[in-house]
Amino acid sequence: MITVQNLSKAYGTKTVLSAVSAGFPPGCVTSVIGPNGAGKSTLLMLMARLSEPSSGDIFFDGKPVKGIPTSEYAKRVATLRQSSDFNMRLTVGELVAFGRFPYSRGVINDNDRRVIDESIEFLSLEPLRNAYIDEISGGQRQMAFLAMTIAQQTPVLLLDEPLNNLDMKHAVQIMHALRRLCDEQGRTVVLVIHDINFAANYSDHILALKGGQIRFNGPSGETITEALLHDLYDLDFEILSSERGCVCDYFTPRSGV
Amino acid sequence: MNTPSQSEKQPIKAADGSQISGATRMRMACLFVALCVGSLLVGARQMEWSQVVLLSGDTWLTLTASRLPRMAALILTGVGLAVCGVILQHIVRNRFVEPGTSGGLDAAKLGVLVSLTLMPAMGKFSQMLFALGFCFVTSLLYVAVIRRIQFRNTALVPVIGLMYGSVLSAVAEFYAYQQNILQSMQGWLMGDFSRVVQGQYEVIYLILPIAVLAYLYAHRFTVLGMGEDMATSLGLGYAATATLGLLLVAITVSVTVITVGAIYFVGLVVPNLVVLHYGDNLKHTLPLVAVGGAALLLACDIVGRLLIFPFEVPIGLTAGFIGGAIFLVLILRGEKQ
Numbered sequence: 001m002i003t004v005q006n007l008s009k010a011y012g013t014k015t016v017l018s019a020v021s022a023g024f025p026p027g028c029v030t031s032v033i034g035p036n037g038a039g040k041s042t043l044l045m046l047m048a049r050l051s052e053p054s055s056g057d058i059f060f061d062g063k064p065v066k067g068i069p070t071s072e073y074a075k076r077v078a079t080l081r082q083s084s085d086f087n088m089r090l091t092v093g094e095l096v097a098f099g100r101f102p103y104s105r106g107v108i109n110d111n112d113r114r115v116i117d118e119s120i121e122f123l124s125l126e127p128l129r130n131a132y133i134d135e136i137s138g139g140q141r142q143m144a145f146l147a148m149t150i151a152q153q154t155p156v157l158l159l160d161e162p163l164n165n166l167d168m169k170h171a172v173q174i175m176h177a178l179r180r181l182c183d184e185q186g187r188t189v190v191l192v193i194h195d196i197n198f199a200a201n202y203s204d205h206i207l208a209l210k211g212g213q214i215r216f217n218g219p220s221g222e223t224i225t226e227a228l229l230h231d232l233y234d235l236d237f238e239i240l241s242s243e244r245g246c247v248c249d250y251f252t253p254r255s256g257v
Numbered sequence: 258m259n260t261p262s263q264s265e266k267q268p269i270k271a272a273d274g275s276q277i278s279g280a281t282r283m284r285m286a287c288l289f290v291a292l293c294v295g296s297l298l299v300g301a302r303q304m305e306w307s308q309v310v311l312l313s314g315d316t317w318l319t320l321t322a323s324r325l326p327r328m329a330a331l332i333l334t335g336v337g338l339a340v341c342g343v344i345l346q347h348i349v350r351n352r353f354v355e356p357g358t359s360g361g362l363d364a365a366k367l368g369v370l371v372s373l374t375l376m377p378a379m380g381k382f383s384q385m386l387f388a389l390g391f392c393f394v395t396s397l398l399y400v401a402v403i404r405r406i407q408f409r410n411t412a413l414v415p416v417i418g419l420m421y422g423s424v425l426s427a428v429a430e431f432y433a434y435q436q437n438i439l440q441s442m443q444g445w446l447m448g449d450f451s452r453v454v455q456g457q458y459e460v461i462y463l464i465l466p467i468a469v470l471a472y473l474y475a476h477r478f479t480v481l482g483m484g485e486d487m488a489t490s491l492g493l494g495y496a497a498t499a500t501l502g503l504l505l506v507a508i509t510v511s512v513t514v515i516t517v518g519a520i521y522f523v524g525l526v527v528p529n530l531v532v533l534h535y536g537d538n539l540k541h542t543l544p545l546v547a548v549g550g551a552a553l554l555l556a557c558d559i560v561g562r563l564l565i566f567p568f569e570v571p572i573g574l575t576a577g578f579i580g581g582a583i584f585l586v587l588i589l590r591g592e593k594q
Contacts, residue, residue: 050486074492081486087350088482088537098480102492106476106540132536152491 001026001188002047002077002156007056009042016042017212019056024205026155029182029189031199031220034209035233040192041160043209047190048079048158060156074102078152081160083145092136092144093129096120099151119151123177139170146174150181157181159191163198171195175202196233200224201245208232224248277535277545285548292555296328299562322455330453330461331558332551334517337464337509339550340471340543342524343531344502345396347482347539349403351414352532355524356392356510359418362521363425364388364395365507365514366446370429374436381460381515388511395425396503448520448573450558461516467505468547475539478502482537520573522580523550529587553580 002024009017017039024030032040045051047058049065058065060076068076078099090098096119100112108116120126123143133141142162149157159178163171175198181187182204193199199206199220206223208215215232216223229237229248236253239246297320342355349359356362368391372384399421403414433439471478477498480488488495513520527549535542554576561575 048490050489070489070494071492074490079486079490081490083487085350086483086487087352088479089532090479090537094536094538098483098491101476101480 001061002190003059004043004047005057005059007043007046007058008054009039009046009051010054015212017046020209020212020214022207022214022217024156024188024190024207026188027182027186028204029178029191029202030205030207031203032190032192032207032209033194033196033199033232034215037211038209039212040209044079044158044160044190044192048077049073050079050081071102074152074154076154077156077158078149078154079158079160080145080149080162082164083141087134089132089134091130091132092125092147093120095133095144096125096147096151099148102152115151115153119147122150122180123147123173139166139173142166142170142174143177146177154187156188156190159189161192161194163193163195171198178202196224196229196248196250197246200248277541281545285545285552289548289552289555292552292559293328293332295559296331296555297324299559300324323453326455326458327450327453327558328555330450330458330517331554333461333464334513334520335523335551335554336468336547337513337550338520338523339527339546339553340468341506341509342550343528343539343543343546344471344478344506345524346528347478347537348400348499348502349414350482350484351403351411352529353411353415353525354418355522355528356506357519357521357524358415358422359399360395360422360425361392361399361506361510362514362519363422363429364391365511366519367391367425367429367432368511369446369515370433370436370438370442373438374432384515385460385511388514389507392510393504393507395421396507397500400499400503446514446518447571448518448576449569449571450517451569451571453517458516460512463512464509467509471505472543474498474501475543479537479539518571518573520554520576522577522584523553526580526583526587527553529584533587 003022005021007017007020008015016037020039020043032043034040042051046053049058049070060068060073065073093116096116097108097112099119100108100115104112120129123146125140125143125147128136128140128144133144136144146159146162149159157178162174162178166174178189178191179202182189191203203220205218206220207217208223208228210232216228224239224246226237226239229235229239229250233250235250238249240249300319300323338356341361345354345356345359345361346352356365365388368388369384371391372379372387376383399418402421403417406413406417429442430439433442477493480491480493481495481498481502483491485495488498528546531542531546531549535545554572557575557579558572560579561570561572564570564575
């Protein structure tokens with residue numbers, strides 16, 4: 001579906017991403033993990049075409065994305081970034097309706113209306129529909145932005161740290177919703193995430209970056225191991241499994257950091 | 258774990274604010290018509306109703322040659338300035354930006370001045386082209402500067418615009434001083450509708466197609482206000498739409514400056530009042546912004562004509578005063594929240 005090949009990005013002389021090649025399995029949740037400055041967000045921004053790669057290519061269904069116009073790309077890949085500087089006074093309903101912009105260009109038809117209703121329903125946002133987004137909590141706000149991204153009805157969704165600043169409950173709601181998007185609607189979700197436990201428990205696939213290069217890339221079952229995580233984060237990990245999932249414990253290192 | 262519990266949903270009032278209710282529309286329409294009638298009735302010459310009905314005589318001449326053109330100019334200028342303000346606010350993503358606080362008005366003045374001295378014989382058309390060119394280029398520059406600033410403080414953006422405007426103004430004054438037209442310059446460029454008479458103001462009708470175009474693009478301008486990244490993710494050609502917006506603003510500003518002079522604050526106060534109650538979705542709010550701008554200017558003009566009757570206070574003063582006062586209240590109320 002979406003693949004990157006030899007993708008590099010440099011700001012001036014500083015290389016933040018060097019020759020990254022990876023595929024993102026369709027219909028799966030892929031978590032991009034790694035320490036700060038690893039190039040995770042840069043990779044996502046390049047895939048979203050919000051910044052230009054220094055070299056390398058991105059392919060969508062085998063075709064280079066360079067040739068796809070912005071207005072068409074918005075029907076294939078939806079991106080949700082952190083929206084802390086968003087200062088528009090819109091209601092949740094209006095915001096979600098803007099997810100239809102790539103199709104409607106402002107004239108909402110019956111199908112658009114149905115999709116908007118479904119997206120709001122999907123995240124149980126109905127009670128907040130007429131609330132202004134600058135008057136609701138950070139978690140509800142993030143849900144509203146996610147609903148807008150869902151309403152874009154793209155096969156691929158890219159999310160940059162969607163759990164930032166959220167409480168545990170909202171974080172679980174968001175991750176659960178992403179899981180359902182894959183399982184129920186067959187969408188491909190790629191997200192940059194810092195919380196290793198959410199990544200381990202909710203994603204099918206893990207892509208680990210460090211210093212602008214891929215450290216490891218594979219199904220979560222094979223990649224969430226004490227050795228690989230230690231190598232990635234330079235922290236002492238202990239992975240505890242139970243029937244509900246696993247916990248990666250790194251909070252109290254056995255032997256100094 | 259997959260649905261928000263009842264307790265968590267905030268008790269939010271059923272905000273029907275996003276849609277402007279029929280009652281509001283009626284109230285606005287009534288207010289607007291009342292102001293129009295007021296604008297036609299107020300003036301140095303007493304209206305004789307019998308002559309209006311007969312379509313003849315002095316009163317009829319006053320009405321068609323002066324009062325009606327003046328009312329049309331007031332409405333169009335108000336619509337134009339308010340719409341300009343709201344478009345600029347979406348492009349720059351700052352509520353305190355309008356042509357007066359982004360150097361646009363000063364640039365247009367400078368353009369008029371250059372045109373007057375370089376080709377005095379060319380008249381209104383050349384003045385408009387110069388004002389348009391200067392205004393467009395300086396607003397592109399302003400937006401480019403603002404976009405380069407990493408730390409975007411809400412107050413910093415208009416302050417930079419005011420400084421920028423002052424520099425342009427200083428250049429204009431220096432130029433006027435050299436050309437020996439400094440004294441008269443301040444006279445022309447203060448917003449004033451008393452010069453509006455039949456045959457002198459018709460270029461202002463250009464605002465009509467601009468306002469229609471702005472309405473057709475309302476959805477795109479709203480998306481623009483979400484920022485470049487989100488607009489691009491939604492498939493909007495950011496640069497092209499922003500440039501179109503700045504061009505619409507430049508045309509409107511240049512047209513108003515050459516016909517009635519510079520009027521501050523209308524583009525700031527009206528959009529801010531509308532946002533407070535009806536939000537930022539321009540498809541819904543743009544008509545209200547336009548009518549609000551026209552109503553504010555009509556009101557300011559009536560006040561200006563009554564204050565020292567039968568003489569007039571220029572609208573630049575009354576609009577600046579009334580607009581400034583409303584704006585101060587808005588800021589203070591905003592801080593309380």
